[in-house]
Amino acid sequence: MAAAIATVVAVQAVAQGAANPSAENPSEAVAKPKRVIVVSLEDRKLALLEDGQVKKVYSVAVGKPSTPSPVGAFTIERRVANPTYHHNGKTVLPGPGNPVGTRWMGLSKHGYGIHGTNEPKSIGKAASHGCIRMSRADLEEFYALVAEGDTVELVGERNEQTAQLFGEVQNPAVPTQPIQTAIAAPATPAQSPAPETTNTEKTNPASAALASLAAAL
Secondary structure, eight states: OHHHHHHHHHHHHHHHHHHOGGGTOGGGSSOOOOEEEEEETTTTEEEEEETTEEEEEEEOBEEOTTSOOOOEEEEEEEEEESOOEEETTEEEOSSTTOTTTTEEEEESSTTOEEEOOSOGGGTTSEEESSSEEOOHHHHHHHHHHOOTTOEEEEESSOOHHHHHHHOSOOOOOOOOOOOOOOOOOOOOOOOOOOOOOOHHHHSOHHHHHHHHHHHHO
């Protein structure tokens, strides 16, 4: 009987611990939000979702045609504030000239990440070597909102999800035939009055001939 009671007490304790995880680990008492970062390469926009709700939307720069951004689902593997840039034997210390700006979030796709830029005019364009660039203010705000392990979806072509997140595509103007405006045709220039003719020009040719003959007589 004692053994049976001990077993029941143990089961109850386990059940209470499962129902109240904060009893053993207070840090697990609050569930972490599920974050997904969606980047539309066509829209050049990034959306941060928490538990399925849009938290923020940012304009970004994406890979140019010769060095496109990868497409697929990845995760944030590394976060670095004020990173040192290394590439092809070149090292750039943190500062205004650093090509990746003040924050770096490396993706599970080696060599690619979300970062800043020393070319702020490139934001909103296809201009990078494949990474996702953000303006400094947006980058630093975004960096504080995400964590390692968050999912990053890079979407190459617009779909139903990106249409809902970013709205309808603002298509560039399509060349069309010149617009025919209703402009009245210019009035025909008024006919200038005929120059005054001499008496001779007004005289009938036959009469003129008779007049000449009379003068000769």
